[in-house]
Amino acid sequence: MDIVKLPELLVLGPPILFKVYEREFSTKFHILKPYESPLRTEIYLQTHGQSVRALLCYGKSPVTAQMLRLLPSLQLVMTAGTGVNQIDLPECRRLGISVVNTGDVFSEDTADYAVGLLIDVLRKISAGDRHVRRGAWPVHGDFSLGVKLGGKQVGIVGLGNIGSKVARRLEAFGCIISYNSRTKKSSVLYNFYPNVCELALNSNILVICCSLTEQTRHLINKDVMTALGKDGIIVNVGRGPIIDESELVKFLVEGEIAGVGLDVFENEPSVPRELFGLDNVVITPHRAAFTQEAFFEAFKVLVANLEAFFSNKPLITPV
Amino acid sequence: MDIVKLPELLVLGPPILFKVYEREFSTKFHILKPYESPLRTEIYLQTHGQSVRALLCYGKSPVTAQMLRLLPSLQLVMTAGTGVNQIDLPECRRLGISVVNTGDVFSEDTADYAVGLLIDVLRKISAGDRHVRRGAWPVHGDFSLGVKLGGKQVGIVGLGNIGSKVARRLEAFGCIISYNSRTKKSSVLYNFYPNVCELALNSNILVICCSLTEQTRHLINKDVMTALGKDGIIVNVGRGPIIDESELVKFLVEGEIAGVGLDVFENEPSVPRELFGLDNVVITPHRAAFTQEAFFEAFKVLVANLEAFFSNKPLITPV
Secondary structure, three states: OOOOOOEEEEEOOHHHOHOOOOOHHHHHHHEEHHOOOOOOHHHHHHHHHHOEEEEEOOOOOEEOOOHHHHOOOOOOOEEEOOOOEEHHHHHHHHHHOOOEOOOOOHHHHHHHHHHHHHHHHOOOOHHHHHHOOOOOOOOOOOOOEEOOOOEEEEEEOOHHHHHHHHHHHHOOOOOEEEEEOOOOOOOOOOOOOOOOHHHHOOOOOEEEEEOOOOOOOOOOOHHHHHOOOOOEEEEOOOOHHHEOOOHHHHHHHOOOOOOOEEEOOOOOOOOOHHHHHOOEEEOOOOOOOHHHHHHHHHHHHHHHHHHOOOOOOOOOOOO | OOOOOEEEEOOOOOOOHHHHHHHHHHHHHHOOOHHHOOOHHHHHHHHHOOOOOEEOOOOOOOOOOOHHHOOOOOOOOEOOOOOOEEOOOOHHHHHEEEEEOOOOOOHHHHHHHHHHHHHHHHHHHHHHHHHHOOOOOOOOOOOEEOOOOOOOOOEEOOOOOOOOOOHHHHOOOOOEEEOOOOOOOOOOOOOEEEOHHHHHHHOEEEOOOOOOOOOOOOOOOOOOOOOOOOOOOEOOOOOHHHHHHHHHHHHHHHOOOOEEOOOOOOOOOEEOHHHHOOEEEEEOOOOOEEEEHHHHHHHHHHHHHHHHHHHHOOOOOOO
16 A cells, blocks of 8 residues: 655644634645644744645734744745735745735625625614613614715725725615725726825725735824714724724724724734724624635635645745 | 694604604694603594694504594605505595605615625624624634625515615625515516515525515415525515514524524514524614614605695605
8 A cells, every 4th residue: 555645734823714624634735733732833843844845824823034944945835814914925035935825715705794894883783783682672762873875985995806896895885986005996987095094084984905014004093084084984804903993992982983893903802892882883803704605715725726836836826 | 923823743653753853843843742641542632633634653653443533634644664564554545545655765774784684694793793792702712604695596575665776785796686576577687486485495595675564474484484494594674574483483493594684573672582692693673774864864755745735735755
């Protein structure tokens, strides 16, 4: 009997996606799991990682220059998601290490989720559900009015895969779309604002869909929130640090903006406790991309990339 | 100084819409409020209602044949909403009393709300918000996967003003629309099923948008839910009694359908307590039509009807 040696895959985190498909991954690859080892990660990598050529991480498992130095054979870094802000991209480039994400498989679901958060905030769905579950409906019948979605000026921050899908969905609700992006897109007719403050000044609602980079960190600051104004709503399905969270909390507590729908936070899984008592906020645990269907697509994309990599073919979804 | 006698308007309930715009109504009409009187309603109507020509009610204030007999001058019954199931329409017709609703002003908001409830159920937004607020995210990081909206077969029950707006919105999310209605609509290309069981058999999701009539009471019964199946989702923004609620509760508790988003219930404001502990249900206090913008539009429609009525002009939104 031939013993086939499976190619090694080092898993950091682990990503939830990996946990869901661990059995399937394990039939194709020899999995290295530092998170199950009693050794410190650095020691584990020095001991077991010397021949590792491929690594799987996710949004919350940083891939630093220091870690890369401990993995001399590494040629491929894959993330089980869309964002790559946790990966030291310049260092990967310098070392000739390829970086791969899951491509576009999560963008429809993330766009759906952004719309869901927005309707929830405007129409107080979660707050209404709490009202009913705590038995308040028969006692305090009245429940305050919501805000109409139709006709609202929506500013999309980042008109990429996700942002353009959010825009297309909100058009069907009668919203008027504008956007801010690194560059004006020739493919759309929406109003473009090169400055996010100007976008906020001309919007009732901001939907944050951009990726986290040094340029977008705290892009949504005090000035942007002031420009958006007291009746403004913010939805964030990008990354937490794109918003200056402590300023946001102040604006909410002081009633200087009307409401927020947040799926991402600056220090996940920690969420500012000041938000827990507010009825004009919807706060969810970074799940905009989490559907059974998208996870299965992402699993297939990751395996296809690994199979291409180990057979020296071009990668499917390089970043 | 001339004393102008304002026309009388009898208000039952009162509707929340009336409470929001009471000051404005009171400058134009002499308001009769049986709900503020110590008299029993029948006695109040016999004492103060003999010359009343116009009445304003809402979904939860029945206008019965018995009540109509106590109001000999009545010529106009207005409801501050869309549904007229609380009004004895045949008796109004027999007595030559006109019936008016608020027309189409609530249908966009109700359609938005239906989509919001659906995304919330599929993607567990309210459940995720509860997870975060109870401090569970840092402790039990994982939170189960949701279900993708795109590509789903959605069956619209009642393709009227609201149903067709729900359909148009869900098309933008990549859903495949079918419908059941009294008659096939020549204006749309969606698949038509004359039988709601057949619609359920061919749908992943049912969205109830029809009005409550003797034909639609308990239209969504055990057979329809069985046809929809274990993975099926139901959203109801029509009226509670369109669903056999006690059967629905059984199906949910036994896991025979996957989830529901309900804004309406059979015995509002009472909601089956079995639902309070379930994470796959979203239950809100009959607020699908409740936005500041739609309320203002509805107020204008009601006043326009009253002004037309009292100056013998054609009504704006007769039922």
